[in-house]
Structure formats: C-alpha cells, structure tokens
Amino acid sequence: MKDDRLVIVDGVRTPFCKAGTELATLGADELGRIAVNSLLTRTGLDPALVDEVMFGCVAQPADAANVARVIALRAGIPESVPAVTVQRNCGSGCEALTLAQEKLRAGRGSIFIVGGAESMSNIPLLFKQSTAEKLGRLNRAKKLAQKIKSIAAFRPSDFQPRIGLILGLTDPVCGMNMGDTAELLARDFLVTRDEQDAFALQSNQRALAARERLADEICPVFLSERGKAVTADNGPRANQSNEALAKLKPVFDRRTGTVTAGNASQVTDGAVALLVMSEKRADELGYTPLGTLAGYAYAGCEPSRMGLGPTYAIARAQAETGLKLADADLIELNEAFAAQSLAVIRSVQSDAFARQHLGQESALGEIPAEKLNVNGGAIALGHPVGATGARIVLTSLKELQRRNARRALVTLCIGGGQGAALWLERN
Numbered sequence: 001m002k003d004d005r006l007v008i009v010d011g012v013r014t015p016f017c018k019a020g021t022e023l024a025t026l027g028a029d030e031l032g033r034i035a036v037n038s039l040l041t042r043t044g045l046d047p048a049l050v051d052e053v054m055f056g057c058v059a060q061p062a063d064a065a066n067v068a069r070v071i072a073l074r075a076g077i078p079e080s081v082p083a084v085t086v087q088r089n090c091g092s093g094c095e096a097l098t099l100a101q102e103k104l105r106a107g108r109g110s111i112f113i114v115g116g117a118e119s120m121s122n123i124p125l126l127f128k129q130s131t132a133e134k135l136g137r138l139n140r141a142k143k144l145a146q147k148i149k150s151i152a153a154f155r156p157s158d159f160q161p162r163i164g165l166i167l168g169l170t171d172p173v174c175g176m177n178m179g180d181t182a183e184l185l186a187r188d189f190l191v192t193r194d195e196q197d198a199f200a201l202q203s204n205q206r207a208l209a210a211r212e213r214l215a216d217e218i219c220p221v222f223l224s225e226r227g228k229a230v231t232a233d234n235g236p237r238a239n240q241s242n243e244a245l246a247k248l249k250p251v252f253d254r255r256t257g258t259v260t261a262g263n264a265s266q267v268t269d270g271a272v273a274l275l276v277m278s279e280k281r282a283d284e285l286g287y288t289p290l291g292t293l294a295g296y297a298y299a300g301c302e303p304s305r306m307g308l309g310p311t312y313a314i315a316r317a318q319a320e321t322g323l324k325l326a327d328a329d330l331i332e333l334n335e336a337f338a339a340q341s342l343a344v345i346r347s348v349q350s351d352a353f354a355r356q357h358l359g360q361e362s363a364l365g366e367i368p369a370e371k372l373n374v375n376g377g378a379i380a381l382g383h384p385v386g387a388t389g390a391r392i393v394l395t396s397l398k399e400l401q402r403r404n405a406r407r408a409l410v411t412l413c414i415g416g417g418q419g420a421a422l423w424l425e426r427n
Helices: 028-043 067-074 092-105 129-140 144-152 164-168 178-188 193-209 211-217 242-246 279-285 303-321 338-348 351-358 388-403
Strands: 006-013 052-056 083-086 111-119 221-223 228-230 268-278 291-300 330-334 407-414 418-426
Touching: 006 028, 006 092, 006 211, 006 279, 006 291, 006 388, 028 067, 028 111, 028 268, 052 067, 052 092, 067 083, 067 111, 083 092, 092 111, 092 268, 092 291, 092 388, 092 418, 111 388, 129 144, 178 303, 178 338, 193 211, 193 242, 193 338, 211 388, 268 279, 268 388, 291 303, 291 388, 291 407, 303 338, 303 351, 303 407, 303 418, 330 338, 330 388, 338 351, 338 407, 388 407, 388 418
Parallel strands: 052 083, 052 111, 330 407
Antiparallel strands: 006 268, 111 268, 221 228, 291 418, 407 418
C-alpha cells in the first residue's frame, strides 16, 4: 500500500574529505546543516511539512548534544518538529533510514529527513580519569596553599591524552581494534596482501571514473576563512598503483600483517541528507522518487569477526524478503577494509560457511565483481562512520536510475559485531 511504502525522494551530501583537510574546521552539526539546507533547496520542500528529523552520528559533539536537533534547527526546520540522533556505529546512516520506515508503519509521521554526519577531525583527545580528579580538586581549592598543593600533585603523565578516535575504533568486548579484526578475517579466509591491494586499487579506479556521476549528489561547502568552496571528494588518488600500495607497511600487525593504510578506508569528514516519505505523500506533493526501501535486516555476529556482519544480515534479509543475491543489479558492500570485503565475498559463496554459521544447506550466492561498488567505495571515497550508510543508499539509487536497473543491495559491516542489509528498488 502507498500509505506504508517508504520512498526516497532525493538526497544530497557534502564532499567526503580526509580528516584534517578541507572540512576539518567544521563540526558534525555544521556539516549536517549544510546537507539539510541543500536538500531543502534541491527538493523545494516546505520545512513545515517535515514530521521528524533523524540523523546518524557516532562521535557526537560535546557542544552539540543531540546533534540531529541542532542540525534541524540551524537548517531552518521549525522548532515544533522533533529530531533524534541515532547511533549504530558504521550503520548509523542506515539506522536513520530504517527508523523512518518503522515510524511510518507505526503511524508516527509520513515525511522525514534522515541521514548522517561525522567530523572525525574533531573527535577529541581525552584526559585520564586520574587527571580529571586532580583538575577537580584544583577547581575546588579556595586558598592559595590548597591550589599550590593541587598543582604540585600533577605529573607529566597526567597530560598524556587518550586518543578518542583510537578508543572509538577499539571494541571493548573483544578488546580488538577494527583493523585487528580485519587481520583475523584475512587469516581465516586466506586473503592475501596482493588481493587486498588489488581490491583497493579497483576501489580507487572506479571512484576516479565515477567523479562526474558522483558530482550530481554533492553540494558545495563554502569555507569563508579560505575564501573558496570545496566541491569534490579528496580521497581518490589519480596516481595510485599496485606498486605504491605494495610499499606501504602493515598498520595493525606490523610483523606479519596485511592490512595497510592503502587497503583500508580513510578517516573522513562528511554529511548526507535524504528526503523520505510515504509513497502516497510523494504522489500528493508531485515528487518522482528515486526508489523505495523494499526490505532490510540487521544481524549480529562475533565482535572479533565484525567484518562478517554483512553475510549474516544478507541471510536474514533473504529470509524476510525472499530476495537473493542474484536478484540484485547492483551491490554496495562498504569496504571498511579490503580484507573484510573479500572475506564477505568468500563467505556468501561457501556452502560450508552456510551450514556452520547460517543454518542452511547451501551458500547465499555470489557477488560478481561487475556489480560490486561500481562507483568505488570507502577505501577511495572515505568512511565518515555516521554518514556512510546514507551515502551508499543515495549512490546506489542514483546508479539504478542511470542504468535503468531495478534493484540494489546495500550492505555494510558494523563495529561491535553487526551487519546491515538494505534492499532498494527503483520506482
């Protein structure tokens, strides 16, 4: 029914830029505001028609609590419209979209702005708890003698920061950094360094070839302090080669590892905004949607092998929708690490894996190279974790439209041992 079918009308995103480069001075709230403002301009939607705003963000700014609300208000959404920030690690942008579907079916609205924003440049450095306690005592000191005593208690080690980015990329349950989990999968599935580098090079080459197409989904970001506009992703490298990738040293397992900065996704800043609504409301307002959310599933897996999350999510989505890998004209597999993506490709086509881990007799199917990440992926374009899910939804729908194709499967691994799989259909 048109009342409860969620359609994606349109979307827009900022450029995706490496942390510490062009967008580093902008927080997640400002990046999100720019994306939502551009979305409203592009679609001509009256902001008063929005029922709710839902934005994914993982490293939520300390000075913008409930960053979705800050984004909405600064973008001109009326004060009466509620907003909520969602956090499902790398799947946060997908969570915002699927939450809109659930709210629509629950009768809690029919027009939503969803997406994600992340400023990984601004993930803070943190003091240790012992340092915070000493600072607290200094703040409470009233007399000069008390203040001197409090200051004398500090040691140089008190000012050695804890790096928020590293803490956020380390799983507290299994104790492994995300890169370590990729190394584990590389060993489990016999993924070689050469294979990972070749996969990364393909990501880069496809992103470079798609620059003109990707420009259609990007809005400029004007930087007043520099007197210029940022208009394109800065991750893809025109001079990337197998030879250059082969020279990079492993990052996580320095002795025998295979995961390098070249075959892993970048740390990135960026934001994405999507206008979604019931099909009925789209008809009433005269919009021609890009496509519809035809089904989705989230699934959990072992945190130390979090990169296999997509395999479990694809299996669950297949059980719930009846759609199989062979039904997809396009497949987006967010390549946080080349090792993870290659492990997923091997696991979905393994009968043994299906029997042992998925409770079914035969493999899920195959992921043909010509259908996979045809416009490049996170290794080249970057991975602003709260925004990526919404980005690959937008890119997939635009590509379906360009090819006059019908279905896309969007899937990604989620830190902590989860995966997401979303089926999109072109209207």
